[in-house]
Amino acid sequence: MSFSWHTKGTNQDPKSKVGLNKKNESARTRMEVCKALQHIIEGGRTIDWIRAEKSQWISTPLHRELLYGTTRHYLSLQQAVTELLKKPLRDKDRDLFQLLIVGAYQLKYTGIASYAIINESVNACIVLGKPWARGLVNAVLRQLQRSAEAAQTEKPKDVGSEQDLALTNASSDHPAWLQEKLASQYPNRWQALVIANNQRAPMTLRINSTKVEPAFYKAKLREDDISFTETKMVETVVLDAAQNAETLPSWLAGEVAVQDLSAQLAANTLMALLPPHIAEPSILDACAAPGGKLFHLHERLSARFKTHQLFALDNKQKRLNETKIIGTRLGHSKDPRLTMLCADATKEDCCGDLQFDGILLDAPCSGSGTIRRNPDIRLLLKADHLAAHQDLQLQLLHNLWHRLKDGGTLLYSTCSIFEEENDQVIKKFVEAQVDATRVSLQLKYGSATSLGWQLLPTEKNTDGFYYAGLAKAEKT
Template sequence: MSKAPSVRALAAEALASIALSGHSLREAADRAMPKLADPRDRALLTALLSDGARWWPRFDAALDRLLDKPIRRHEPVIHALLVTGLVQLETLELPGYAAVAATVEAARELRRPRLAGLVNAVLRRWQRERETLLAELDARPATRHAHPAWLARAIERDWPVQASAIMAAANVEPPLMLRVNRRRASRDSVAAGLAGAGQEVALHPWLADALVLPHSTDVTRLPGFAEGHFAVQDGAAQVPADLLDARDGQRVLDACAAPGGKACHVLERADVALLAVEFEASRAARIRKNLERLHLDAQIIVGDAGDSSAWWDGRPFDRIMIDAPCSATGVIRRRPDVRLHRRAADIEALVAQQSRILAACWETLAPGGRLLYVTCSLLREENEGVVGAFLASRSDASAIPFTLPVGQPAAVGWQVLPGDGDLDGMYYALLERSPA
């Protein structure tokens, strides 16, 4: 009978695929998790992958100081294993001897017995030289906050006063936020059910449908989940339903709609005819799944939101929400692998795509209608840069001013930065089309 793989060996293989082969954290975790039966091992795997992705830029740089020759190219799994070793020592603060011994054993299990000594030597050297190495890493914002250098520079350029706080917030575990489906339950009743199940839960102070739990948990096991009483959604992503202010009887377009959380929130608020457009068929299936669990209904079309000829029937929409494809630099605390996969060269193409989608959707908006442009980006180029250029090109478009309890005004619209009110980073601009 073959021996079950250890959690550290699985974590090293999965982390190498995330950091060095471009796979998403979700994909890598989904492949590895079924191989572990013990819930404690599953929890450790989750921590090693999340913190491994989150702190990779920091510990990857540390390994350049600890190794005489880099091994990330010819031994990527052992390089990733060393990162998990540093995560165990520094982030998870596991007992040093046990963490080092188990990581060395994982090298043997990964059929790299000749590298077990190297793993042991590197981790022991880290323990001996820890203070000096930490000081070197902390001397640069990119390695202090574990951000790729291009992103650290971009944040410092766009948000010079808040840059350090933004990057620090991206490394703090976010709370678990739920959105209560007001068509199925009240916020007070869901909160009471969660409290009765032993969960620490609080009503959000200004988001009407939001509940806050301090830590992540398996939401599928919480009371009310199967019945569609709530969904998981960060508070920043619950703001759009308030700003869009859809009314009964209106036609609503949700462009770039997957996974459908914002569309579902709109449908929970008002009786509207909602069209959800999503480019990828697999992601469109997730919209349908979420609608079904929450007992909601919408029309879903797989298509390019930037080409309205493929999905628009000629009848104008009263409300449009564009959750534009973006760099996702505002949600790194929840999606730490973004910092490993996004590149500076991506931004120009994203801006072009955002501008194309905004222009196409605008043509489907009814006179007097409103369009909400949303991104989960921190970068001004993707946000007020796109919206400002659009407004300058259209005589029939104007920005509607608004404020939120957290965040700050942008040149056009409003920006919430990561950690503002303990929310994810998100940008919003509300536009109105002139009456005919």
């Protein structure tokens, strides 16, 4: 197929003729998503960075649908678009490539009428200040539309071939190294993991038991016709359909938080590991921001102890500020039992001379267990990052160990499914630290590994997550 790279009669000033009026709203959204994609693909930025620094590019449901969808399927869409371009676009026109990716995503994965997708993509060329590219965008997307229509008519005949198709599609959205790694560490399950990584993550709620009885809150959900599934934890429910958190009952009153089920296991697990005789525990959450596990822990501690001290440490003040805002909504930030500290947890003086009965180390990691929730990870994570993560995880463990009282317990967690960040870290740590012993865990979801506990995104409603318990010997 041949393209016309220039459209006749388009050498006018596009913005003065068309203007960024309401009609152009969705073209502008498209342009902003293209910019966000460029920051991810070419600038190595994460979606979280875009949310924090360029929030206008991710501000509406349409922005989010397009950005998450395109990053999830970027690798296969990139291939399809590249094959249709007669020659690569110039560096300064990479925004057009992203525009084609957005259009290709909608054609393949949304039920929107193809003429509307193509028209809006063509209009977005004007918003991008590149009206000459309208012919090119029109031609490539029409070609993709024809391929999508042809694929529709060749639907698989049986369930077996449907699964094969799901695997083929999901595989084409994974970089080769990632798929090989999954296959080598999960020889019997890698196919299911690859498929799970391409699905949308469920929306899970944690009911704030310091504000409301879980049963009352569940009644409020039912009253609002919000259907949900109960879990093995009384304060945790999974919504049958995701919705804007702010539209949940009593959201502003702080009766509920959004938090994945796997992450909600942290607080209860650390609680179960605390020495039984303890009356007023002093606990450190060493990598605390934005506070998901911190506030859950605070809620569980408040339910069990008359008083406690909970310290939230993180090395990024900006993230601690966000944590404080979240804590304010939940009614926790002004609680004198909760203290925030900004410091580097690899440094000896990170907590002054404080010592703790329990430490939660929710370590920075690859996030490989959360690829369906953070689809940009598949594009940004590289195989050699795992060694750097492991180095930092071990540094954090060794340093924080000195802050743990004799007889105390440390719960190590990551949202990774790779052994480099999980069992290997625990093995190296226990070998090097003579007063550390491993504590066996028995969680409500997931299964045991040789040294810890692993949850996988293939299990119903959980992200991939790892936990390991470590106990510090009492001095004799």
